[in-house]
Amino acid sequence: MEIPSKHLQQAVDAINTLPGIGKKTALRLALNLLRRKPEEVQHFAQSIADMKEHVKFCSQCGNLSDGDLCAICIHPKRDQSLICVVEDIRDVLAIESTQQYRGLYHVLGGIISPMDGIGPSNLNMASLVDRCANEDIKEVILALNSTMEGDTTSFYIFRKLSGLEVTISTLARGVSIGDEIQYADEITLGRSLMHRTPFEQTMSR
Amino acid sequence: MEIPSKHLQQAVDAINTLPGIGKKTALRLALNLLRRKPEEVQHFAQSIADMKEHVKFCSQCGNLSDGDLCAICIHPKRDQSLICVVEDIRDVLAIESTQQYRGLYHVLGGIISPMDGIGPSNLNMASLVDRCANEDIKEVILALNSTMEGDTTSFYIFRKLSGLEVTISTLARGVSIGDEIQYADEITLGRSLMHRTPFEQTMSR
Numbered sequence: 001m002e003i004p005s006k007h008l009q010q011a012v013d014a015i016n017t018l019p020g021i022g023k024k025t026a027l028r029l030a031l032n033l034l035r036r037k038p039e040e041v042q043h044f045a046q047s048i049a050d051m052k053e054h055v056k057f058c059s060q061c062g063n064l065s066d067g068d069l070c071a072i073c074i075h076p077k078r079d080q081s082l083i084c085v086v087e088d089i090r091d092v093l094a095i096e097s098t099q100q101y102r103g104l105y106h107v108l109g110g111i112i113s114p115m116d117g118i119g120p121s122n123l124n125m126a127s128l129v130d131r132c133a134n135e136d137i138k139e140v141i142l143a144l145n146s147t148m149e150g151d152t153t154s155f156y157i158f159r160k161l162s163g164l165e166v167t168i169s170t171l172a173r174g175v176s177i178g179d180e181i182q183y184a185d186e187i188t189l190g191r192s193l194m195h196r197t198p199f200e201q202t203m204s205r
Numbered sequence: 206m207e208i209p210s211k212h213l214q215q216a217v218d219a220i221n222t223l224p225g226i227g228k229k230t231a232l233r234l235a236l237n238l239l240r241r242k243p244e245e246v247q248h249f250a251q252s253i254a255d256m257k258e259h260v261k262f263c264s265q266c267g268n269l270s271d272g273d274l275c276a277i278c279i280h281p282k283r284d285q286s287l288i289c290v291v292e293d294i295r296d297v298l299a300i301e302s303t304q305q306y307r308g309l310y311h312v313l314g315g316i317i318s319p320m321d322g323i324g325p326s327n328l329n330m331a332s333l334v335d336r337c338a339n340e341d342i343k344e345v346i347l348a349l350n351s352t353m354e355g356d357t358t359s360f361y362i363f364r365k366l367s368g369l370e371v372t373i374s375t376l377a378r379g380v381s382i383g384d385e386i387q388y389a390d391e392i393t394l395g396r397s398l399m400h401r402t403p404f405e406q407t408m409s410r
Binding site for chain 2: 002003004005006007008010011013014015017018019020021025027028029030031032033034036038041042043044045046047048049050051052053054055063064065066070071072088089090092093096097
């Protein structure tokens with residue numbers, strides 16, 4: 001399929017570089033933009049350029065920020081002695097949307113994955129150790145995915161922090177609320193039996 | 206889910222306006238762009254702005270073009286007496302990719318759809334009648350989708366051109382090549398029986 005305009009071709013090629021967007025979808029999106037008013041398309045392109053230019057990362061936790069420190073790190077009511085370690089900014093957003101967590105974060109920016117050539121030095125890892133060593137941190141919660149790479153990363157952090165006076169915990173694993181027990185996979189069900197919770201605690205909210 | 210940076214929020218909102226891209230996908234795409242090199246993101250935004258600024262529409266047929274007339278209209282080997290009427294630029298690309306058609310096109314830019322408030326005056330319709338009346342056009346092929354709106358539009362064009370010395374034809378409808386006959390819908394199968402083709406003709410290519 002040959003596109004009869006090189007300018008459209010360039011836009012389609014650019015949109016095609018986005019993850020999960022193929023050539024046909026890219027063309028559909030480009031033609032949608034082409035049908036809009038000029039100022040609307042200008043605004044579209046400008047807001048993407050602005051994002052890259054202005055969005056910063058928090059120098060303390062690696063979260064997104066418009067300034068040097070992010071809104072969570074400078075929030076006066078946040079528990080400064082509690083750090084939740086996550087892989088990605090989207091995990092911060094997911095945990096924030098639960099409204100259950102009042103501590104700080106530490107965004108690694110990825111996980112240890114030898115297959116992709118990502119080691120601890122490629123991640124925001126050294127600053128986590130610094131924070132735990134130099135600040136008054138009581139607990140570190142490891143909130144990484146329970147994949148091979150996630151578990152490796154959790155174990156690496158556990159080892160790195162084991163000399164310090166910090167409690168290290170991890171997310172509870174178990175059968176999701178609303179899931180049927182008969183369809184739960186055996187590892188999850190086994191884990192939720194092993195770490196069963198006193199019934200009174202489930203009534204606290 | 207509250208995004209902690211207003212610049213990122215603006216980019217996500219812009220990407221979210223694209224058809225078929227929801228809030229979560231928009232965030233995923235924006236974060237992907239955010240991880241790239243600044244010059245790469247600059248190029249991305251620029252190629253979209255350039256597209257809107259430079260892409261023109263052919264003054265004769267409404268196809269995409271980098272100049273006043275599109276590459277198909279000015280091609281010396283194209284049959285200038287044959288016009289294929291399509292709804293959208295993507296239909297031109299689809300028909301071109303068959304390499305079976307050597308005539309010209311006429312892109313309506315939509316179809317008659319009273320539900321969406323689109324009438325003949327909103328479409329590139331008057332210029333089609335002009336072309337047929339003033340140029341030496343022998344045949345007009347109606348290549349519109351066989352929906353209620355497509356059929357209405359085809360019929361409207363048929364009526365508009367009926368006074369002129371132009372043959373009006375439409376795409377053959379029938380069972381797709383590769384489809385199983387037992388699964389064909391009854392209208393398609395009925396139509397393909399009604400317009401059955403002499404067997405020798407199917408051997409011509």
